[in-house]
Amino acid sequence: MRLTPIAVALSLCLLPGALRAQFRSGDEQAAGWAPAAVGVRVGWDNAQQGQIVGAILRIPVLPNGLVELMPNADVTFQPGIKEYQVNVEAVYVSAGRTGGLYAGGGIGFRNSRFSPDPAAARRDDLTFSLVAGIRLGGLGRFRPELEVRWILDSEYARDPRPVYVGLSVALW
16 A cells, blocks of 8 residues: 555656647647546535545547546544545546546555454455546536446445545646
């Protein structure tokens, strides 16, 4: 988990230039790829009764933006412990580059103490996720989002079910 923040920061630095190179000069919006976006979000986990703060990256897989790859990371604050969740999900976006409803799923890792014993060691568990939400368009580069997620973890007594409110910014 120590290398994860470094890898995410490096990806955020290199990604805009790499994706920008896929555009044709002059007619970017008409013929180019939908823009990638980076965002922040806050939320509440109903299953664990904890606050969540996270970051998300939206990378279009198709030029029209109908399919996106969504790497994301969250921290859940609970009494006496912080849990970390990192996911990579693929979603279908109903209106492509303008936003709309989206749904999908993916895989991730959750780092926590999976025991009520405060002396228990932390560990990483493989998780699966289902995600659905709505991303609003029409505000220029800013894109408000509302999202629900269900983290499926066979080792966990309560599967996290967070609800998020976020804001993404298109990189171009």
